[in-house]
Amino acid sequence: MSHIVRKPDWAVVDLDTVGGRVFCQQRWQYEWLVVPPARGWTYAERRAFHHALDSQVWGIWSNRILLRTEGTNDFCRTHPTVEVEFDIRWVLSNPHWSVDVRKMPPGSNPTTFISNVEPSKGQIHLDTADLASYRPQNAAGERRTFRALPHEFGHTMENPDEYVARSPHLVDTDSIMNIGRQIRERHVRLLLAELDRMIDHCRFTFGGPAVRRISRGPKVDARSSSSSAASLSPAASKSPPPPDDTADDSRTWFEVKVLDEVGEPVAGLDVTFAVGANAKATTGGNGVARVADVKTSSSFGSMTVTSAARAKEILAPRWTTARDQKLTEGAIVRPVGTSIDSVPVEAEKTIVVHLVPPTQDWIEIEVFDGDDKPIVNQPFLLVLSDGSERRGSTDDVGLIRVTQIPSGPCKVNFPEIEKYAKQ
Ligand SMILES: [Zn+2]
Numbered sequence: 252m253s254h255i256v257r258k259p260d261w262a263v264v265d266l267d268t269v270g271g272r273v274f275c276q277q278r279w280q281y282e283w284l285v286v287p288p289a290r291g292w293t294y295a296e297r298r299a300f301h302h303a304l305d306s307q308v309w310g311i312w313s314n315r316i317l318l319r320t321e322g323t324n325d326f327c328r329t330h331p332t333v334e335v336e337f338d339i340r341w342v343l344s345n346p347h348w349s350v351d352v353r354k355m356p357p358g359s360n361p362t363t364f365i366s367n368v369e370p371s372k373g374q375i376h377l378d379t380a381d382l383a384s385y386r387p388q389n390a391a392g393e394r395r396t397f398r399a400l401p402h403e404f405g406h407t408m409e410n411p412d413e414y415v416a417r418s419p420h421l422v423d424t425d426s427i428m429n430i431g432r433q434i435r436e437r438h439v440r441l442l443l444a445e446l447d448r449m450i451d452h453c454r455f456t457f458g459g460p461a462v463r464r465i466s467r468g469p470k471v472d473a474r475s476s477s478s479s480a481a482s483l484s485p486a487a488s489k490s491p492p493p494p495d496d497t498a499d500d501s502r503t504w505f506e507v508k509v510l511d512e513v514g515e516p517v518a519g520l521d522v523t524f525a526v527g528a529n530a531k532a533t534t535g536g537n538g539v540a541r542v543a544d545v546k547t548s549s550s551f552g553s554m555t556v557t558s559a560a561r562a563k564e565i566l567a568p569r570w571t572t573a574r575d576q577k578l579t580e581g582a583i584v585r586p587v588g589t590s591i592d593s594v595p596v597e598a599e600k601t602i603v604v605h606l607v608p609p610t611q612d613w614i615e616i617e618v619f620d621g622d623d624k625p626i627v628n629q630p631f632l633l634v635l636s637d638g639s640e641r642r643g644s645t646d647d648v649g650l651i652r653v654t655q656i657p658s659g660p661c662k663v664n665f666p667e668i669e670k671y672a673k674q
Contacts, residue, residue, distance in 0.1 A: 255449045260373070261347055261407055264445045271330035273318065275442060276338045277407060279375070280346035286364070286378075289356040299600045300352060302550055303382050304400050305339045311401035311427060312337040316434050317458035318443070324452045332458055335442070337404070346373075348407060353378035357580060361385045361399050368406035375403060389414035393424040395431050402427055408441045433460070503598040506541040507554050509534050511569055512576040512607040512655060520562060524596065526552030539601070550598035556591040562606055563587050570608050572642045576654055579603050608655040616651040616663055625649025632664040 253269045265274040281301070283292040313336040320327040351374075353364055359380040366377045381399040388394045405428050413420040413429040425431030428438060436457035446455040505526050509517040516538025524530045527547030532540040540554075556562050566587055578584060582603035583594050596602050614633070618626045626649050633641040633651070636659025645651050651663065 257445045257449060259441070259445055261370070261409075261441065263347075264442060266333075266446060266449050268326055268330075268450075271333045273333055273335040273442070273446065274338065275335060276340055277348060278340050278342040278346045279348050279350045280342050280344070282349065282351040284351050284353045286353050286355050286359075289354045292354055295599050295601070296354070299597065300379060300382070301339075301341045302599065304377075305341075306550070307382070307398055307400050308337060308339055308404045311398070311432055312404065312434065314461050316439065317461045318439075318446070318455045319458035320453055320455060322450070322453035324450060326450055327453050333455075334461055335439070339404075348373055348375050350375040350377060355380045362387075366399050366403050368403050370406065370409050375407070377403065387414070387430050389421065389424060389430045390416040390418075391421050391424070393430065395424060397430045397432075401432070405438055408438065410438050502544050502546055503550065504541060504543040505530075505545060505552060505554070505596050505598055506539060506601045507534075507594065507596060508601050508603045509538045509540065509556075510579065510582070510603065510605050511566060512578070512605060513574045514577045514579060514605075515569075517562075517565060517606055520565060521557040522554055523557050524552060524554050525593070526596065526598075531557070545598075547598075552596050552598075553593040554596050554602070554604075555593040556585075556606070559587060559589055559591045562591060566606060566608075570655070571640060574654075575652065576605075576607065578605050578607075609657075613652070613654040614656060614661060615653075618645050618649045618651065618665075626665075629665055630667050632666055634662045634664070635659070636661055 253267060255266045255268060257264045262275050262277045265276070266272075267274070281297070283297060285291055314334050316335055317332045318335060319332055320330055353376075355363060355378050359378070361381050361383060362385070363380055364378040366375075366381050368375050377400065381403075384396050384398050386394045387397050410428045412418065413423060413426050415421070418429075420426060420429060420435075420437075423429055423431075423435070425433045426435055426438075427433060439457065443455050443457070447453075505524050507522065509520055509522070511517055516534070516536065518534050518536045518538060520534040520540070522532055522534065522540045524532065524542050524545075526542065526545050530542040530545060532542050534540040582605050584605045584607055585591050585594065586609040587606050588609040591606070594602060594604050618629060618631075620626050625645075627645055627647050629645045629649075631643060631645060631651055633643075633653055633656075635641065635656050637657045639657075641653050641656070643651065643653070
């Protein structure tokens with residue numbers, strides 16, 4: 252037998268007796284909640300949340316500890332140590348854990364809603380602001396850079412908080428159940444208890460941190476009945492799975508939405524994604540450029556505008572009239588100069604990019620007539636320091652406001668008034 256599997260109520264624990272590895276997988280069923288004014292979850296957002304959560308938990312918990320085997324049987328002889336992978340599987344039924352996730356409004360931070368786990372009820376309460384790292388302080392006054400979700404995962408193995416004054420482990424600041432990132436023997440005692448029931452005359456003990464740092468590689472379905480050698484082949488490498496068993500491959504997509512400084516889509520722009528291999532795409536009428544069916548083991552990459560000159564060609568005509576910029580919150584802003592800096596992208600997430608004129612200055616002019624009355628809705632021509640021109644009209648209180656112009660002196664003309672004056 253190559254796999255021994257135990258199914259306590261908190262996870263599936265799978266020991267690969269050939270490869271000498273332990274896979275501990277939890278089935279999580281999400282309920283997607285919204286905290287106004289945040290808007291409803293899109294499917295892409297749900298996938299992105301699960302993906303980020305699974306990656307963070309994997310990064311802190313998997314391949315970080317070594318277990319030692321003690322005993323007289325063959326397995327102990329051939330595998331004196333084993334490593335452990337922890338995995339969260341998004342399921343639509345039969346979960347180990349029911350997980351509600353609050354989509355938080357902009358401006359929320361990890362302490363806006365305090366995530367928590369109720370092991371006796373099999374319930375976990377999370378929020379999207381917890382994806383960010385922050386620097387909490389424990390009851391001993393220590394601070395560390397910390398992420399909440401891998402800590403909450405620790406609670407699923409019945410580990411209490413250690414950052415509180417009543418904890419005997421308060422001084423162990425670097426512990427994951429305190430405000431650190433490290434796993435201790437006490438944190439995996441439930442796992443050790445399950446393993447100890449698997450093989451006669453074989454005991455598992457905590458052997459300390461794993462010496463190697465292993466980057467995220469192939470993930471193996473703990474329930475897989477195939478042999479570990481086959482499962483660990485590069486072909487089995489995949490991004491975290493979509494819910495249940497609907498798909499099981501490493502294909503994913505990346506997408507950017509390119510807008511100008513007033514939020515209008517920039518169509519017909521060639522862009523290059525560096526995601527695994529390079530992939531080219533062109534923005535459509537809605538400003539969206541997408542590369543689908545990308546095979547990559549990483550969910551992160553970058554996008555560059557293929558030709559800055561071409562971007563300028565498309566955008567410069569729009570910049571001949573004065574326009575007030577309306578940038579989308581959270582969007583990435585790139586001035587269109589001789590080159591355009593690349594933009595970080597994430598799989599299965601639409602990244603909004605604003606291409607704006609290369610300089611950031613602005614001017615405001617109030618226009619009055621001889622009686623100190625504002626001159627409203629009056630066409631103007633602004634000649635900028637670089638000789639380029641902007642046209643527009645004074646607003647209903649006689650104000651001209653022009654943003655995104657080159658620094659330096661400029662001249663304002665009122666063609667209609669001058670025409671009238673000349674007559
Ligand atoms: Zn906690």
